[in-house]
Amino acid sequence: MPQVSFQDSVKFNNNARPTIAPKGKSFYGRQRRKRVRRKRNGGNNFERHQLTTIRSERLQGLGLAFSTKKMTTTSSNVLSSSLVSSAGKRSALLRANTAPPRAMFFVDLMVEGKPAEEADEARKQLLEKKFTDGLERLFLREYADAKSLLQSALGFGVDFLGGADLIVNLVREKLGDACVHLREWNEAAEHYKRALHHLHETLGRLSEHTGRILASLGHVFEMTGDFENATLLFDEATDIQDDLMDIDEAEGKRKGTAPALEMKYDTGLLYAKLDHLHDAESFFKDVAATSMDDIQDNPRYQSFVANANNALGNVMYKKCDYREAIAYYETSIALQKKGGNKNYFDYIGTLTNLGTAYFHCKEFSKAKLQFQEAISECRKANSNENNGLTIASLWIKMGNIYTMQKEYDMAEKLFNDALKIKQQHFKNNSSHAEVLLLRHSLALLKIKRGLYDEAMNLFEDILAKRKESSDGDDLGIAKIYLDMCSLCLKQQRGNSSKIANKEKARDLCNSAEDILVWSVLPSNHPYMLQLSKLQAKL
Numbered sequence: 001m002p003q004v005s006f007q008d009s010v011k012f013n014n015n016a017r018p019t020i021a022p023k024g025k026s027f028y029g030r031q032r033r034k035r036v037r038r039k040r041n042g043g044n045n046f047e048r049h050q051l052t053t054i055r056s057e058r059l060q061g062l063g064l065a066f067s068t069k070k071m072t073t074t075s076s077n078v079l080s081s082s083l084v085s086s087a088g089k090r091s092a093l094l095r096a097n098t099a100p101p102r103a104m105f106f107v108d109l110m111v112e113g114k115p116a117e118e119a120d121e122a123r124k125q126l127l128e129k130k131f132t133d134g135l136e137r138l139f140l141r142e143y144a145d146a147k148s149l150l151q152s153a154l155g156f157g158v159d160f161l162g163g164a165d166l167i168v169n170l171v172r173e174k175l176g177d178a179c180v181h182l183r184e185w186n187e188a189a190e191h192y193k194r195a196l197h198h199l200h201e202t203l204g205r206l207s208e209h210t211g212r213i214l215a216s217l218g219h220v221f222e223m224t225g226d227f228e229n230a231t232l233l234f235d236e237a238t239d240i241q242d243d244l245m246d247i248d249e250a251e252g253k254r255k256g257t258a259p260a261l262e263m264k265y266d267t268g269l270l271y272a273k274l275d276h277l278h279d280a281e282s283f284f285k286d287v288a289a290t291s292m293d294d295i296q297d298n299p300r301y302q303s304f305v306a307n308a309n310n311a312l313g314n315v316m317y318k319k320c321d322y323r324e325a326i327a328y329y330e331t332s333i334a335l336q337k338k339g340g341n342k343n344y345f346d347y348i349g350t351l352t353n354l355g356t357a358y359f360h361c362k363e364f365s366k367a368k369l370q371f372q373e374a375i376s377e378c379r380k381a382n383s384n385e386n387n388g389l390t391i392a393s394l395w396i397k398m399g400n401i402y403t404m405q406k407e408y409d410m411a412e413k414l415f416n417d418a419l420k421i422k423q424q425h426f427k428n429n430s431s432h433a434e435v436l437l438l439r440h441s442l443a444l445l446k447i448k449r450g451l452y453d454e455a456m457n458l459f460e461d462i463l464a465k466r467k468e469s470s471d472g473d474d475l476g477i478a479k480i481y482l483d484m485c486s487l488c489l490k491q492q493r494g495n496s497s498k499i500a501n502k503e504k505a506r507d508l509c510n511s512a513e514d515i516l517v518w519s520v521l522p523s524n525h526p527y528m529l530q531l532s533k534l535q536a537k538l
Contacts, residue, residue, distance in 0.1 A: 123160050130156060131171055138178055141345070141387070147178040164202060166209075169195040173213050180216070185224050192217040206247070208262075211240035215270050222273075234274055241267040261287050261304040268311060281315050284308045288331075303343065306335035310350045317353070322360045329354035344381035348374045348390065355397065364401045371398050389425055392418040396438065408449050415442050431465045433476070444483065452491050459484045475519060475527065481512035482530050489537055502538070509534050 134149035150171055157168040172195040179188035192213050199209050218233030245264070268283030287308035290301065313328035332350045336342040355370030371394050378391050399414035419438050426432040439462050446455035463480045470477065488505035492498040513531060521528050 123156075127153060127157050127160060127167070131167075131174075134171075134178075135174060138174060138181075139345075141181070143178050143181040147175065147182065150175040150178055163194075164198045166199070166202060169198045169202075170209070173209070173216070176213075176216060180220065180223075183223075185220050189217060189220045192220065206240060206243055208241075208244060208266075211237045211244070212266060214240070215266075215273075219273070234270065238267070238270055238274075241270065261290065261301065265304055265308055265311070268308070272311065272315065277315050277318060281312065284312045284315065288312060302335055302338070303346070306332045306350075307346065309335060310346070310353065313350075313353055313357070317357060320360075322357045325357045326354060326361070329357060344377055348377050348381070351377065352394065352397070359397070359401065362404075364405060368398060368401050371401075388421050392421040392425075396441070399441070403445060403448065406448075408445060412442065412445055415445065431469045433469070436462050436466055436476075440480065440483075447483075447487055447490065452487060456484070456487055456491070459487065475515065475521075478512045478515035478519075478527060481508045481515070482527065482534065485509045485512065485534050486530075489534070505534075506538050509538060 130149060130153035134146050134153055137143075137146035137149055154168065154171045154175055157165065157171055161168055172191045176188045176191035176195070179185075179191065196210060196213050196217070199207060199213070203210065214233050214237035218230045218237060221227070221230035221233065245267070264283045264287050268280045268287070271277075271280035271283065285308075287304055290305050309328045309332035313325040313332065316322070316325035316328060329350055333347070333354065336347050336350065351370050351374040355367040355374065358364075358367035358370060375391055375394050378387050378394070381387060395414045395418040399411040399418070402408070402411035402414065415438060419435070419442070422432075422435050422438060423430075426435060429435065439458060443455045443458040443462065446452075446458065459480060463477065463484070466474075466477050466480065485505045485508035488501045488508065492501035492505075509531065512527075513535075516525075516527055516531060
């Protein structure tokens, strides 16, 4: 996702350097966004006051006793969330908490017989280890293990420090993150709500922790289809981020500090999630334009700049500006290599993004090289089950390249290898959406090879399983109908029963049309364009 200077040993394309935003642009951008929100939510002060009251009431309705008044942080013990993602600084994070120990509800044999200060330090070290172990499992995408370890850390922390302690609620946040990855939405929401309740009481509204967790909770509502409350939480999180940056600028804090970089990056991610690409791009460019003199010997700074370059590449990809996306991805990769302490999963993600952008530019050889390197990095990083899924996804992308190059045997081998991994991961659930999607790709490949009867049998099986696992009106089923209709038209060319095939094709086309019309898709949607072409042939 931008503009940095490299040493001579690092080759790069000048197109990868974005234009640095004029001084003050980010501030005026925030004021513009606030004006837009105010205009959307009511023009005069009385109406805005009413809206603030309504938002506060709606937040309370979600179990969040928030005041939407601007509040400064009430604790001098505010810790940067950057520490949470840095395993090497856990002890500093724990030592920073000077709250007195609360009542203990168990006897810890590890500290029995030791002086009080030594016992407290031993307990802090044990909590640190539990938390760190959980974060490492989370980092390695071993989410079930991470959840178990973080639950243990939470129980220990509540007994030792109390439920309102900052550290305990950061553990709650990470436990919520683990539940999100496991798609345990209700449990994730409960952990986020508890953390927000305690952090709001301790730190007040204007805390980077509060803003970050509000966005995470908003994501949970978004994933469960509650878009109204998701928007409410995203708006509040965005206001908090903007207000914090206003305070930083008023106090003259240096823009290059790690907390400022992280805040801008997180705000950019929030706007990208809301599909406000212009605002997201502005924040990412602010981070990406950080001088290399400021981050030369600081891996943490380098990771923010590298990630901002990757995020900018994603913004350009969404805009279908694939060349610009490639430039940003290449800059991100160069920075990650230069840092010397790269995060394998970030690196693999950027390589995959770069390969996908090359694919859209029809530069298949370059795309293949990126995917091959990503597979190699996956095997270096870890051998856990989720890593296997990443390799399977890369094999599918490689299979798409071989399909475009008409090397169908190689494409089919890669698809089948990926299918075995997915079936194993989903415990041979033949109706799982990802398994059916990959089998759909195999059916399309059989059409290209002229194996029409095999393709039709496969489509019919996929359609039956898809109907079992859905309400029968989803777009995936419409796509199956469209592809089966296209196959019927191909079959009738060399088939004596042309009339029967054409009637079947017409029925399939009508079934697809019913779903697409009900879904109210725009006329330029790929499925609508495919439908129009088939109707013209019929």
